[in-house]
Amino acid sequence: MSSTLSRELDALADWRKAMDRRVEQFGTLLGDHDLLDADGMAMVQTLRQRLSSDRLVLAFVAEFSRGKSELINALFFADSGRRILPATPGRTTMCPVELAWDASEAASLCLLPIGTRRDGLTVSALRGRMHLWQRVALPLGNPEGLAEALQEVTQTQLVSLDDARALGFWDDENPNDNPPRGDDDRVEVPAWRHALINYPHPLLKRGLVVIDTPGLNAIGAEPELTLGLLPSAHATVFLLAADAGVTRSDLAIWRDHLGDRGLERFVVLNKIDALNDPLLSAEQVAAQVQRQREQVATTLAVSEQRVFPLSARQALSARMGGDQAGLLASGLPALEQALANQLLPERGSVVGRLIEDGALALQQVTTRRINDRRRQLADQLAELGSLRGKSSSKLLMMSSRFQREAAAFEECLPRLTATRAVHSRLLQSVMRDLSSERVRLEVSRMQADSEASLFRLGAGKAFAQLGQRLAGLVDRAEKSIEEIDQMLAASHRQMNAEYGFALSAAPKPALTNYRRELKRIEAAYGRYFGLTKLWRLSERGFLGQFLQVLLSRLRVVFESAAVEVELWGKTCTAQLESQLRERRRALHSRRDAFSRIQMAGDELERRIHEVEAQSAHLLQLGERVVESVDGLRILAATVPRASATGLDADAPEAAPRLALVHTTSPHASRGAA
Ligand SMILES: Nc1nc2c(ncn2[C@@H]2O[C@H](COP(=O)(O)OP(=O)(O)OP(=O)(O)O)[C@@H](O)[C@H]2O)c(=O)[nH]1
Ligand SMILES: [Mg+2]
Structure with missing residues (x-):
């Protein structure tokens, strides 16, 4: 009995695979016709890599014993016919457990000893040091063995x-x-600080990452959970138990870990089976559940539609026993439907946009190259046509004109080299401002400033100053980008006018999205400098971890901006390189043709024929490129959408997101994320 969620994840994965096939075909088409240079080829590889590594991260958070692990079992592991993650009364899961599949590793459970907390390194920093983790091989096709091995997370x-x-x-x-x-x-x-389960479960293979967390309390919680793991999740599921109501510690967890409205939050009111009462009618029990649902929505200030009353235990056993009616009664399908409806299309459109942007950028490079070649061929045709019936003295005259053109081409080279040197110097200064090293220095400076202040009272100020300095770096980078853009435009104008190039400006990267992302991070982490939270910063080891996590978030923003700027720089250089190469190629072929014509009388007509055929072939090739990109864009804009009933998932409804418009900016919709 497969769930809506799994069917929708399947549809999303199939869609990604279909896109990957098309990107691959497109890359082959371009490569076969020498239409892509090394950077273009690298871009095709990046797109394919992005498609194969796309992940959907779902985190489950709650006080202990609310049924997180049981819900994960019901949602994802019922097919195995047993309880896979340990779920027992009282405290069970003792450390965050991350379930995913990485095909380059063997199926295994990797455990990070709790002692690693002492040296202040974050879990993400320790992911790079696998020798510190204990690795246990996981058996395949053996649910009993798997469940037994996973008992370790309760140690x-x-x-x-x-x-x-x-x-x-x-x-x-x-x-x-x-x-x-x-x-x-x-x-x-x-016993353990973090557990990584690498297992080829069908959904994990499709890019789902599930994070089960231990019941939290103020002291035991790993700071990284709040600071890094939860904010990086695409959605969080918060659980309450119907038999316990909303307790003070439930509320504390909600406020401390899920209070950020930036998180996509789903609330589960679990264990509704516990409200069954032989003295009440089914309607009375249902009314009670509804009342509790309303109360929860009010207390947590979320919409009632975001609160899902269900019984994870009933759902698990109904699904294991193939009992469709029992499953419906458990309330689980409504949650699955909501996750599928709201999460997957959102995720899909992020990937879709990325592929569209990439395909458009590739199309631009290619089309420019094809047009360039066709223009050169047209020039040659005109030249060859004018040779018809010409005397040998005339031919000689034309030959010397041809020599002059070749000399003029050589003359433009030193000027180009000079422009390129200035361009690269300016670009390097932007890259320095956006480098990880620069961010690291700024964060260290903030740490020094706040540690120099009494009782961390100055920490808030140091944090605000850090924000200003980072914003200043982005401003400066933007100014330099503007300068480069103007310089290139002037140089292009001149080259086009004097040497007949067709250089055009590549749209410059806008840093607005990154600036917004910085603000978001500042707001999220700035909460820790408010009066109610300031005490956490003085907790042993917290500030160090706080800064590490903050640094890694900031790095992502700066690195993404730097990648975009670098890509832009490369596009500009690649355009110039490609036009130079095409020009040289045309010069060579004209020279060859000319010498052949001078030798034989019938060569001219043959050559004219040849050039016409080449031009027609290029026209066709251009059409194939456009067709290919259009096909890819239509596919990328058609994110599979969760079906209303969840029953017709084999033919996922298509939701075309945008009409086709050619040659929009490849940077227009690229975000910081
Ligand atoms: N009656 C009832 N019991 C449930 C339900 N869901 C979970 N339980 C039981 O509640 C107990 C705790 O469930 P877990 O899944 O271990 O809870 P948890 O939130 O993962 O707890 P920790 O791992 O300690 O943080 C287990 O005995 C479950 O079988 C439910 O819907 N109804
Ligand atoms: Mg658990």
Whole structure:
């Protein structure tokens, strides 16, 4: 009994695969006709890479025992016929568990020991150091073996009070949040800090990443969860239990971890089966559930449509037993439908836009090259035509004109080299402003400024100043980009007028999106400098991790901007290179033709014929390129959309997003994300 969500994910993956095939065919077409240089080929590879590595990250967050792991089992693992992730009463999952599939690795469970918390490195930094993780091979096609191996995520260990303090599980100032202390003064803490499950489950193979989190409390929570893992999720599912209502700690988790409205949030009111009461009618129970749903929506300030009453346990057992009616009664299909309806199209359109932009940029480069070649051929034709019936003295005269043209072409080269040197110098200064190293220096400066201030009172100010400095860097980069753009435009005008080139400006990158993204990060992380949160910054090790995570978010923004600027620089250079190459090629072929014509009388007509055929072939090729790009764009704009009933997923409804418009800016819709 496959779910709506899995069918929709399938449709999305098939769509990505179809796009990949088309991008590949397009690349072959361009490559076979020598229409792409190395940069263009690299761009085709980047698009394909993007299509194959696209991920959809779904995180489950709640207080312990609300049924997160059970819900994940019901949503994704019921087909295996058993409970895969451990779900038991009381605290079960002890560390964040990330389920994904990376085909370049073997199926395995990788566990990061809790002791790594001491050295202050974030989990993402430690992902690059796999020798610190413990790896357990996972059996394939054996659900029992898999479930047994995954029991490891429930492991705990007993440590001394000092160790518990050092690991961040014990806080003398907030005793209520501390774990129970044994007779021997030892404290039970999780054995692992993070678990990565690499498993070829059909949905994971389709790019889904599921994050199961442990029930949180103020002390035990890994700062990175709030700062890095949750903000990077495409959607979060927050769970409450109908039999517990909304408790104070539920609310604290909602506020601290999911309060950011930028997150796509779904709320589940789980365990509604616990409200069944032999003394009440089914209608009375349903009314109770509805009342609770309304209360939850009001308390959390979300729309009622975003609250899904369900029973994960019923759903799991109904799905395992193939009981369709039971599954419907469990309430799970409504959540799946919502996830499929709201999440997948959104995700798809991000990828679709990227492919469209890429295809358009490739089309521009190619079309320019084809037009250039055709123009050269037209010139040759005119020249050859004028030779018909000419005397040998006339031919001699034309030959010397041809020599002059070749000499003029050589003359423009030094001037081009000079322009290119200025261009590259300016571009390098932009790249320096947008470099990771520059961001790192700015963040270090903020750390030094805030540590120099008393009781971190100056931390807020240092953070605000960091924001201003980063915005200043973006402003300066934008100014330099403008300068480069104007310089190139002037140089193009001159080259076109004097040497008959057809150089045109590539649309310059706009940094507006990146500036907006910086503001968003500033707002999200600035919350930690408010009076109610400031205490966290003074917690042991928190500031260090906070800054690391902040740095990695900022880096992504700056690196993306730098990539876009670099791409623009390359496009400008590539255009020039390509026109120079075409010009040289045309000069060679004219020289060859000329010498042949001078030798034999019938050569002229043959040559005219040849050039006409080449021109016709290029025209056809141009049409094939446009057709190919149009096909790709239509496909990219037709993100598979969740079907209303979830039953006709084999023929996903098409939702064309935009009409075809040729040659819009390849940068126009590229965002910072
Ligand atoms: N009655 C009932 N019990 C449920 C339901 N969903 C989960 N449970 C049970 O509640 C207990 C806790 O579920 P888990 O999935 O382990 O909860 P969790 O949120 O993952 O908890 P931690 O891993 O400790 O953070 C288990 O015994 C589940 O079987 C439900 O819909 N109804
Ligand atoms: Mg759990």
